[in-house]
Amino acid sequence: MPSGFVGxxxxxxxxxxxxxxxxxxSLAIGGxxxxxxxxxxxxxxxxxxxxxxxxxxxxPGYDIDILCRAGAVKKVRAGIVAMEGNFGLAPWYRRAxxxxxxxxxxxxxxxxxxxxxxxxxxxPFQPCAGLHGSDLPALNGWVSLPxxxxxxxxxxxxxxxxxxxxxxxxxxxxxxxxxxxxxxPHWDRIMSRASRSVLxxxxxxxxxxxxxxxxxxxxxxxxxxxxFSVVPGGAWPxxxxxxxxxxxxxxxxxxxxxxxxxxxxxxxxxEAATQExxx
Amino acid sequence: MSANWSGFSYIAINLxxxxxxxxxxxxxxxSTLPMLACLLAKKTLDEDFIYIxxxxxxxxxxxxxxxxxxxxxxxQRSASIFANEDFYDLCCRGRMDLTFLxxxxxDGEGCANNSAIGDWHRPKVRLPGGGGGAVMLPTALRxxxxxxxxxxxxxxxxxxxxxxWGGFHGVVTPIATFIKRDGRLALDSWHPQASxxxxxxxxxxxxxxxxxxxxxxxxxxxxxxxxxxxxDGQFERDARVSLR
Numbered sequence: 001m002p003s004g005f006v007g008x009x010x011x012x013x014x015x016x017x018x019x020x021x022x023x024x025x026s027l028a029i030g031g032x033x034x035x036x037x038x039x040x041x042x043x044x045x046x047x048x049x050x051x052x053x054x055x056x057x058x059x060p061g062y063d064i065d066i067l068c069r070a071g072a073v074k075k076v077r078a079g080i081v082a083m084e085g086n087f088g089l090a091p092w093y094r095r096a097x098x099x100x101x102x103x104x105x106x107x108x109x110x111x112x113x114x115x116x117x118x119x120x121x122x123x124p125f126q127p128c129a130g131l132h133g134s135d136l137p138a139l140n141g142w143v144s145l146p147x148x149x150x151x152x153x154x155x156x157x158x159x160x161x162x163x164x165x166x167x168x169x170x171x172x173x174x175x176x177x178x179x180x181x182x183x184x185p186h187w188d189r190i191m192s193r194a195s196r197s198v199l200x201x202x203x204x205x206x207x208x209x210x211x212x213x214x215x216x217x218x219x220x221x222x223x224x225x226x227x228f229s230v231v232p233g234g235a236w237p238x239x240x241x242x243x244x245x246x247x248x249x250x251x252x253x254x255x256x257x258x259x260x261x262x263x264x265x266x267x268x269x270x271e272a273a274t275q276e277x278x279x
Numbered sequence: 280m281s282a283n284w285s286g287f288s289y290i291a292i293n294l295x296x297x298x299x300x301x302x303x304x305x306x307x308x309x310s311t312l313p314m315l316a317c318l319l320a321k322k323t324l325d326e327d328f329i330y331i332x333x334x335x336x337x338x339x340x341x342x343x344x345x346x347x348x349x350x351x352x353x354x355q356r357s358a359s360i361f362a363n364e365d366f367y368d369l370c371c372r373g374r375m376d377l378t379f380l381x382x383x384x385x386d387g388e389g390c391a392n393n394s395a396i397g398d399w400h401r402p403k404v405r406l407p408g409g410g411g412g413a414v415m416l417p418t419a420l421r422x423x424x425x426x427x428x429x430x431x432x433x434x435x436x437x438x439x440x441x442x443x444w445g446g447f448h449g450v451v452t453p454i455a456t457f458i459k460r461d462g463r464l465a466l467d468s469w470h471p472q473a474s475x476x477x478x479x480x481x482x483x484x485x486x487x488x489x490x491x492x493x494x495x496x497x498x499x500x501x502x503x504x505x506x507x508x509x510x511d512g513q514f515e516r517d518a519r520v521s522l523r
Contacts, residue, residue, distance in 0.1 A: 036351075079409070079411070080407050082309050084348070089405075089406070089407060097402065108410070109363070128414065129372075130371060130445075131414060133417060133443075133445060134413040136413050184334055184362045186362065241351035248346070
């Protein structure tokens with residue numbers, strides 16, 4: 001298989017994009033907490049009944065919670081998990097861990113980034129500052145290595161983390177799959193470099209000329225992107241700067257107990273309306 | 280305007296009092312009170328400090344104060360985006376002067392548990408996790424935290440799990456402000472409506488209080504700055520901070 005992804009038009013419907021992910025795949029999910037996550041993709045994983053997923057993200061929240069609620073997750077690698085705002089803990093994630101239904105590999109955000117960097121840099125591990133005195137290294141079997149060049153303190157070596165897919169939400173994309181992000185990219189850039197493939201949900205399709213005019217603002221070049229879908233509102237109920245803020249009432253309704261609340265939430269999502277129209 | 284503290288103003292303003300001119304100061308996710316403290320210090324300090332945050336903002340001028348402390352409005356009018364990898368790297372290389380970090384349990388050395396109540400492997404409560412803590416607490420030049428509950432289950436003699444080592448420089452609760460001295464948290468001051476005895480009774484670890492005193496009242500400037508950030512009292516209501 002060639003190393004890059006060619007194609008003059010990589011735009012596919014969301015169902016087709018998500019169908020590329022098999023059961024048991026590992027996914028690095030972009031964004032942070034309720035901000036610019038590819039949540040339409042996450043919900044479509046649930047609609048398609050995906051199971052056994054490994055989710056990799058420094059600060060997941062709604063995404064890991066709804067996937068745990070649907071029973072789609074086998075393993076989580078994360079630094080901090082919460083709904084944020086006034087919503088507190090992510091309740092279905094919390095239950096899944098407490099009942100030992102999912103395996104948690106607890107990281108510091110920077111140690112997860114170090115694992116992704118190791119994969120991106122093509123090395124088996126990446127030293128990470130800090131961590132000394134924490135119970136996390138022993139928990140995860142992280143080894144501390146001496147500095148071979150000076151007598152400075154030993155450094156923990158974090159093993160490489162190479163996700164099968166990085167799933168990102170782009171503010172803008174062109175037909176070839178060049179990705180732009182408005183505001184902070186969070187960890188999306190290192191996720192794209194560390195993963196075997198990149199799948200993108202984009203807010204808006206624009207001409208390649210716009211990317212050519214300002215190539216320095218491209219976060220992911222097209223050849224790293226396998227395919228994408230255009231889903232306006234794809235970060236709902238989270239925010240996508242500067243297009244829309246968090247839909248707090250929708251997050252609150254999501255948090256209601258019961259299968260009906262989940263079904264109603266899934267039906268209310270922007271991509272559900274688009275898919276209905278396409279039928 | 281009354282010069283009395285509420286539990287909410289006590290935490291927000293005393294966190295802001297840790298912010299020093301000229302320094303790089305960071306506030307992160309799940310950190311509404313530190314976000315308010317940073318925005319407040321921009322109004323109460325005469326000298327500049329460098330405020331960076333998890334939304335990528337560098338000295339931003341947000342058009343509104345968000346409920347989510349990682350909201351992208353916290354990068355409004357920022358002239359650069361200093362993203363997650365950047366601020367962690369900055370901290371790791373020893374250039375983060377002050378960071379605010381959350382903690383569920385804090386021990387007498389100022390270490391933090393953010394992971395689990397009970398055994399980590401069979402938790403009674405699975406907590407959010409420490410986020411940056413395990414890397415930032417030992418590498419930041421100073422780190423401060425807050426708890427809206429001051430009790431022997433939040434300020435403990437022994438952590439259920441040590442997520443982060445390194446020791447907070449400062450801890451603020453609704454009734455007390457601790458500052459690290461000789462590797463342990465020492466009581467700096469207490470809420471004037473509380474007392475040294477009450478702080479001792481409600482704290483699970485031993486602490487030095489030899490120089491402690493009632494906290495100086497809030498200044499008009501501090502109270503006005505806080506009121507301008509929370510004009511209709513929404514943040515104060517949401518924070519649900521009570522002294523007892």
